[in-house]
Amino acid sequence: MNIENYKALISAETMMGPNSARILAELLHKYPLQLASDESILDLGCGTGLTSLILAKETGARVFADDLWISAEENRKRFDMWGVGEQIVPVCGDANNLPFEKKQFRALISVDSYHYFAGNKGFFQEKILPFIKDDGMALIGVPGLKEEYTDRAEELLSDWLGADASMFKSPKRWKEIIGSDNCSESGDRIELVDTWEMECFQKAWGDWLSTDHPYALGDGTYFETVIQPYTCFVGMYIKLKKAL
Ligand SMILES: C[S@@+](CC[C@H](N)C(=O)[O-])C[C@H]1O[C@@H](n2cnc3c(N)ncnc32)[C@H](O)[C@@H]1O
Secondary structure, three states: OOHHHHHHHOOOOOOOOOOHHHHHHHHHHHOOOOOOOOOEEEEEOOOOOHHHHHHHHHHOOEEEEEEOOOOHHHHHHHHHHOOOOOOEEEEEOOHHHOOOOOOOEEEEEEEOOHHHHOOOOOHHHHHHHHHEEEEEEEEEEEEEEOHHHOOOHHHHHHHHHHHHHHHOOOHHHHHHHHOOOOOHHHOOOEEEEEEEEOOOHHHHHHHHHOOOOHHHHHHHOOHHHHHHHHEEEEEEEEEEOOOO
């Protein structure tokens, strides 16, 4: 994808943190999505729906844009304004109790939100995996800890994040959390889990910090001392096995 195509829409009004379009671009570059036009994608924790718009444009597939804090009505207005109201279904749902059919989606995408709800072992298998088709995939990008600081989140980040510091985990820790089939719900459906430190860190943070959003101004005061030295973005790819 060419991020320049979406530049006009990337602003303090649509961003809720480091530029989600850059994180999505890197995920899709490393693990391209191949979908038939009658297949569906779930964009989980989509916020204002910027990533949902990009997924709709780049894949041609139907996108279900789910978020907890932003209402479906608000996102519907934005999707209509962007001309993709027919292709994107806005949903207001909690990842702990998703309102979808089993095996509805070929792919699940989640940018800068999975760490809010999925940090416990077994969550993926119990709450997410049932909704993904056989041979499908999940692609996830979250802020996390650089590998060398694994398990030191509270010590290093609590001045910046308070109690939310515990949500930040290293690529290695996320791989342990997602694991493989460590839960009876999953049967034997996971083929492979890859986690890595993403490359878009500087640019994604740079785009966010250059806005005049009040949260960006707050983050800016910790960037040099906390965010840049200790944190990264963690990419995650989970590939499901083909049907037996
Ligand atoms: C920092 S915002 C990021 C939004 C968007 N993905 C982006 O990158 O701009 C985190 C998002 O996670 C969503 N979220 C948090 N907990 C959730 C849950 N339990 N179920 C679904 N979404 C959740 C919030 O509604 C919020 O929009």
